[in-house]
Amino acid sequence: MTPAELSRTVLRSVRGAVEEQELSVPVPARIVVEPPPRPGCGDYASNVALQLAGPAGRPAREVAEILRKRLAGSAGIARVEIAGPGFLNFTLGDGALIALVRDVLAQGDGYGVTGAGTGTGQSPDGVGDAPGDVSGGASEGAFDGVFNGVFEGGFGPVAGSSAAASPAGGAREAVVDEALGRIDAAAGLGGRRDGGRPALMPVPYGLDALTARLGSDEARWVLLRPAAHDPVRVPERPVQRESNPRFRVQYACARARALVRNAGELGFVSEPGDVGRPAAGDGVPADARPASRPSARHAAAAPVPSRSLHALQTLLATYPSVIDAAARLRAPDRVVRHLEATADAFFRWHDDFPPLPVGEQKPLAVHRARLALAEASGTVLANGLRLLGISAPAHL
Numbered sequence: 001m002t003p004a005e006l007s008r009t010v011l012r013s014v015r016g017a018v019e020e021q022e023l024s025v026p027v028p029a030r031i032v033v034e035p036p037p038r039p040g041c042g043d044y045a046s047n048v049a050l051q052l053a054g055p056a057g058r059p060a061r062e063v064a065e066i067l068r069k070r071l072a073g074s075a076g077i078a079r080v081e082i083a084g085p086g087f088l089n090f091t092l093g094d095g096a097l098i099a100l101v102r103d104v105l106a107q108g109d110g111y112g113v114t115g116a117g118t119g120t121g122q123s124p125d126g127v128g129d130a131p132g133d134v135s136g137g138a139s140e141g142a143f144d145g146v147f148n149g150v151f152e153g154g155f156g157p158v159a160g161s162s163a164a165a166s167p168a169g170g171a172r173e174a175v176v177d178e179a180l181g182r183i184d185a186a187a188g189l190g191g192r193r194d195g196g197r198p199a200l201m202p203v204p205y206g207l208d209a210l211t212a213r214l215g216s217d218e219a220r221w222v223l224l225r226p227a228a229h230d231p232v233r234v235p236e237r238p239v240q241r242e243s244n245p246r247f248r249v250q251y252a253c254a255r256a257r258a259l260v261r262n263a264g265e266l267g268f269v270s271e272p273g274d275v276g277r278p279a280a281g282d283g284v285p286a287d288a289r290p291a292s293r294p295s296a297r298h299a300a301a302a303p304v305p306s307r308s309l310h311a312l313q314t315l316l317a318t319y320p321s322v323i324d325a326a327a328r329l330r331a332p333d334r335v336v337r338h339l340e341a342t343a344d345a346f347f348r349w350h351d352d353f354p355p356l357p358v359g360e361q362k363p364l365a366v367h368r369a370r371l372a373l374a375e376a377s378g379t380v381l382a383n384g385l386r387l388l389g390i391s392a393p394a395h396l
Contacts, residue, residue, distance in 0.1 A: 007032065014067065077092060098274070100376070250392070263356060271369060278308070319338065
């Protein structure tokens with residue numbers, strides 16, 4: 001279950017409570033679910049009960065209990081708990097990771113591209129709701145429009161775009177405009193630019209000069225990475241090492257693709273499934289590590305699941321909602337930061353859950369499952385890089 005699906009499930013519970021007169025409130029247009037602020041609070045959390053408490057004229061925890069009863073037992077949700085003044089904390093079912101990986105791999109380049117900003121590849125009228133089927137939300141060739149001018153061999157300015165002929169000092173505006181055009185299309189805004197472009201702190205360089213100095217990818221990254229109100233810090237030269245966030249993201253993307261190639265040479269392919277136990281580290285003794293998610297029957301006694309696995313799962317699942325937020329808030333830097341976090345989480349998970357057999361070990365089902373998660377990670381990283389107009393290398 002993705003955050004968008006969970007949000008719709010919670011929204012249905014609110015609508016049901018209103019229809020059956022358990023609550024007397026206006027039904028909100030959307031409900032936000034987010035990763036909780038600290039570990040041990042489930043997979044996602046929502047403050048919807050606190051938002052509805054005022055209009056309902058009831059305590060927030062009372063509203064939360066009404067919704068909790070309606071949500072308990074919903075498909076994909078293992079547990080719903082009330083925390084603090086009325087937050088709802090959700091723990092997803094055992095198959096959540098497997099379903100997420102299948103969804104990402106099925107949609108491929110279309111993961112994060114929506115008909116209405118839902119993050120599911122589903123159009124408003126429900127057409128095209130099969131995995132990977134986006135026919136209802138986009139016409140043939142729509143992905144080419146989303147990734148306008150973007151190809152894996154290199155990402156120069158799109159012919160005829162503002163970035164292709166940016167004047168000196170207008171480099172940031174040109175690159176942000178171009179990225180927002182792709183992000184708007186991915187979020188289903190259909191080219192509508194109601195929010196305009198945010199006021200940006202200027203840079204004293206034209207795009208041609210920056211590209212000549214840094215290369216196309218680095219130039220675009222340094223222009224897109226800061227928030228609109230922050231200054232752009234231009235390095236003297238591009239640094240091809242892990243201290244450079246752009247290089248780290250591209251390296252993670254290339255590493256994920258290399259794993260798929262290496263697995264093919266070993267004679268196996270990816271298959272979503274249980275990724276097993278961490279190999280080492282992560283704060284849990286090796287002889288006490290559970291599978292990726294303990295069953296509900298053993299949840300109380302089992303150690304906390306791997307933090308690296310949970311972090312990567314959350315970042316992959318929330319990628320579509322980040323695209324939606326970047327479009328609404330006119331903030332392509334949100335995509336940049338999400339890609340950086342995803343790359344860092346991928347490397348931590350990769351160290352804890354090696355996708356390839358070691359030494360004389362034969363490929364097992366757990367290796368196929370880990371390879372599928374690595375492949376899904378590479379898909380998300382590549383999709384995000386393309387939206388920014390930056391290359392998603394297969395080799396680095």
